[in-house]
């Protein structure tokens with residue numbers, strides 16, 4: 001098997017407030033998702049999102065079904081969004097070859113039976129993905145940064161100047177419940193998602209990249225009045241339950257991918273938390 005997906009159950013916010021550092025890391029952090037010639041990740045019971053990485057090095061990697069799905073193929077009742085954080089590579093979708101460049105996204109809908117990820121011709125293929133249960137079949141679509149809905153937020157004065165590329169959102173592509181995009185921090189800015197927010201309607205996962213070896217991000221998790229932090233390195237992902245803020249400050253600027261699933265598909269539906277209200 002070239003696919004390994006670990007199941008993780010949900011946590012209650014009152015239980016979460018008792019967790020020590022190691023327990024928080026084991027339950028929410030994905031430390032290593034790029035393993036050569038593997039698909040590696042977590043099936044979280046938070047809205048049943050599957051979060052992971054695909055890293056074909058010297059052989060093609062197939063999106064095989066996993067035991068958790070009890071389905072003949074992975075996308076029988078699911079959709080998947082893939083964002084390339086490595087070099088250009090090819091993905092075969094039921095026989096059609098699609099070339100995906102760095103920072104481009106691919107949406108593949110429910111019902112597609114055969115997905116094969118090929119190694120990059122030059123460099124490394126590093127594909128980050130989120131997959132959610134789906135009720136309808138929508139067409140496969142590649143989304144480039146030019147197709148994205150783009151918003152710039154924050155300021156250098158507040159160390160949070162950043163550009164949000166909304167790649168898989170309903171103004172750009174039709175999906176059942178998945179939303180994904182990418183936020184790039186400008187040089188000198190280190191804070192993402194500050195002011196912070198929660199959205200009980202959707203869970204979220206973050207994946208940090210473009211972070212140099214010696215740098216780290218302190219990612220904040222927890223209800224707004226009971227926060228904790230997780231020190232994260234490049235190419236690590238973190239699960240944010242619906243009751244949790246998801247915000248971070250790095251020792252440098254960086255880029256991250258956000259992905260959501262749940263009740264609605266309204267990116268702007270957020271309950272904002274003023275910085276001074278955080279505990």
Ligand SMILES: O=C(O)C(=O)C[C@H](O)C(=O)CO
Pocket residue numbers: 153162164182183192193194204246258267270
């Ligand atoms: O920097 C930001 O702000 C974000 O990227 C926010 C995420 O997109 C998010 O949390 C959406 O709910």
Ligand SMILES: [Zn+2]
Pocket residue numbers: 197198199204246
């Ligand atoms: Zn959010």
